[in-house]
Amino acid sequence: MNLTRTGLVGVVIVIAVIFQVAVFNLFSVNGVVPNLALIVVVAASIARGPQFGATVGFIAGLLLDLAPPADHVAGRWALALVLVAVLAGRVRSDARRSPIAGLATVAVCSFIATSVFALSGVVLGDHALPAGEMMQVVGIALLWDIVCAPLLLPGLMALFERTRSSELAY
């Protein structure tokens, strides 16, 4: 039972990463797609707290860093998503008060995650774009995540709520 629950969380993460890469490029705006992994991490963090959220964030981020088309230095998305999970965990009591608050959390997290990723690229000299282009990407990504969050956040939160982390097999 424990393993099934853990497996379910893992499957959700894998689906998010795969869809981001293989399906959502249909709808991409200038190549920017909804960051499904980010929404999963924020949902996990709001539902179960920063510890669980950060674990999900680390795994999802590492998967984004290593899954096929990725060519950047590994660990950059992992860092961005762990930080975002901590933030979402901090405000979880407020984020659950109303759907709007949850949406705002996703928006702030999207901005921070993409920015952290972009800045880490600038620091490492890894696929860095001019600041103007980067801000544009951050902006489009933010809009995408706001559009997708209302569709996904409630379901994901309900899912994570039911998987108590004491039942999870780490």
Added chain:
Amino acid sequence: MGNVKGPSLGRPVTDDDGRTRFGSERGGSSRVVVGLLVAASLTVITVDAASGDRSPIDPARSAVGNVLGPIESSTATATRPFRETMAYFSSNGDLRDDVARLSAQNSQLRSEVEQTPLDRNRLAELDGLTTTANQTGYALVAARVVGMGPMQSFSRTVTIDAGASSGIRPDMTVLNNDGLVGRVLSTTRTTANVLLILDTDSVVGGRLGSNMEIGFLRGRGVTGNRGRLDLDLVDHSVTPAKGDVVVTWGSQNGVPYVAGIPIGTVESVFSTPRELAKHAVIDPYVDFTSLDVVGVVVPKKTAGDRLVINGLAAKTGGAR
């Protein structure tokens, strides 16, 4: 479990063990876990960034690629009918624009026909170039694009559904009907990662069609309608002409780029007061937003699980 049906918005905050207010009792352990995960991320970044080409992360990368690659391929295949429907709708508007643009171009061309003799020389040269590109008869392995890296990652890479088992190796040229697409970065058994020429890390040796001058093309990292390349010529005294064709210059043994593949046309030329050299902006032939079928240039004797197209069709096309 009374409220399973709805989302949990509005319920009081409970922590993992049902205690209220996170951070009061379990805050210590939570902080440790979070700290460890941040440290782990930073370690992975440091290890991967510091060790350059032979990174200890590479085995993990190829392991994940071997597992997720086939899943990406099958997901892309499963959603293909949907994808084509979407493409139908999105291309309809594009085609309308094309009709308007082409009719305008047509009337312009009709007036330009009068000046043909002037351009004949250049045309012959360009024609020669394009036919060499057709006649070179490279062996190709056809593949489909199954995954595209999100722009949020700021790198322009795609996954194709043919890999090492089809004879594809890193540093092979990837092209499609329109021109140069990129080069193979890495392969797993059934998939390969391709670095598009638009990526900021991509440098391609290019040659101007009209005067055979050579230069280097760098990507700007942007796809979409604004996807452009910057051309810096080796000879600073040469000014590229607008509309001039740029083809690949090629390198030894065709690694990573074979010669004579069309890349794009010169869109504009600019120079900065600080330097003597002229910079040209290149509009690539390939539409990177709708990449689907691509060809990977492989050695002629390649044997793999896929059909190797030996360029015979291209030869008859070029023989006219």
